[in-house]
Amino acid sequence: MLMPEDPPVETAVVKLLGDPLRARIVRLLAEEQLCTCHLIEETGARQPTVSHHLRVLREAGFVATEPHGRYTYYRLRPEALSVLARSLGDLAARAEQAALSRRPCD
Amino acid sequence: MLMPEDPPVETAVVKLLGDPLRARIVRLLAEEQLCTCHLIEETGARQPTVSHHLRVLREAGFVATEPHGRYTYYRLRPEALSVLARSLGDLAARAEQAALSRRPCD
DNA sequence: CTCCGGCATCAGCATAGGTTGATGCCATCA
């Protein structure tokens, strides 16, 4: 078979939102665009830590960076979130049907 | 302040779906009810591993257990998934607005 | 041109969490 496993893509992406600090950053960015210094003082985390998580979120397509003078602003990419939301919704819908069938054990 | 942070509850729950094996189990259970032995042969993981993840998923409210003879069947709880989906959808919606405002740096 | 401040990157450390082998419990069957 070609795809014995399901796309681990989404899974890897979901994993990123599982980190508390990353989740906090995402929620902060869901309210307004912020630069790194804001995120530092809002979260209380140190600069390299924040910078690291922003990099991770950027590489995953969750945030977009926008250099502005010597500050760097970050904004959320709503699409990335809504794709995940839709995917989870689909899964929930299928789960409704799954309650009916049960695979026999022998 | 009482709640400087936002509810890490969802975050903790999302984290669970970030594990590849757990995600695989959830997707398998989204198709039909399965017992542990099915999940073992489907995933290729060993029995204690599967059992451990099922426990985690059960404690998080993602799956329900249903003892059936000497087999134990598991089924997905669609509600848990749809709650997450809705939450992510809300976040995406707010992110749309967030693109407009930007906090000044000084 | 020089200094400063915001930010990214790097190597090392520490903890969390997934996997494993061994073991015990319970239900079924002979």
Added chain:
DNA sequence: TGATGGCATCAACCTATGCTGATGCCGGAG
């Protein structure tokens, strides 16, 4: 009632990953 098989639990190990301190880059102000 003893044997078997499905499943849960436990302690130990190990890898992944988040955090830290140090350093370098770059844009802007003087």
